[in-house]
């Protein structure tokens with residue numbers, strides 16, 4: 001590796017697909033990847049909202065397009081990757097970020113609640129990884145970044161009333177390792193980021209209970225919630241050649257939560 005270290009983060013000539021990109025962390029992942037030179041596909045269930053993010057990327061001097069896609073539907077995922085190929089001639093980076101949470105007592109969970117969360121958070125990651133890896137394989141390599149969570153089971157933290165969510169994130173952790181092993185031969189790296197508590201619309205229900213939120217953040221070594229951009233910095237590292245010897249790895253970005 002004879003590159004200047006600052007060139008390691010350069011993504012010029014690369015194409016990145018970000019799912020769940022209309023808001024929250026997905027939106028800032030688009031900014032990070034575009035700032036580093038990648039052409040970005042802003043993908044989510046609402047095209048109009050994606051277009052707004054595309055506009056923001058362009059205002060920063062980057063290049064992006066919006067593609068509507070529900071990650072839980074195979075035909076929509078395949079069409080999204082096909083359109084990416086048509087517009088940008090390939091896919092080099094996939095950020096599996098789309099996700100939903102629903103805080104519900106275990107005994108009140110309906111089968112539909114389980115199916116919805118597992119289909120988006122787990123099956124959706126599989127469908128996107130499979131469709132994107134097919135294209136990466138043709139191109140000679142790529143990087144898949146899965147967004148998990150510190151709440152993925154066996155991590156030492158309790159996350160009440162979120163059985164399907166925690167199950168889905170545990171599945172994503174397993175999928176990351178298994179895919180890393182299967183795809184290394186194609187020069188496709190697969191890594192996992194586990195965010196702690198990050199200030200996005202997803203945690204609005206948590207914010208409603210100010211006392212509970214305060215007692216959680218106060219026990220974190222860094223004493224605050226994370227910002228979406230602080231996760232995007234990790235995405236940028238895993239997307240780029242700076243992480244060329246990493247696959248199947250877990251990166252916790254959690255303000256020290258798991259260090260307690």
Ligand SMILES: NC(=O)c1ccc[n+]([C@@H]2O[C@H](COP(=O)([O-])OP(=O)(O)OC[C@H]3O[C@@H](n4cnc5c(N)ncnc54)[C@H](O)[C@@H]3O)[C@@H](O)[C@H]2O)c1
Nearest residue numbers: 020023024025070071097098099149195197198200201202
């Ligand atoms: N915010 C946190 O504290 C936190 C912590 C750990 C992990 N995460 C994970 O980070 C990721 C991003 O979450 P966020 O916090 O930015 O939340 P968010 O709710 O702001 O963003 C999630 C995005 O996923 C999209 N989405 C939902 N269903 C979809 C579907 N079927 N197809 C495509 N897109 C869909 C939503 O439209 C939304 O834009 C998620 O995977 C989440 O589980 C969040």
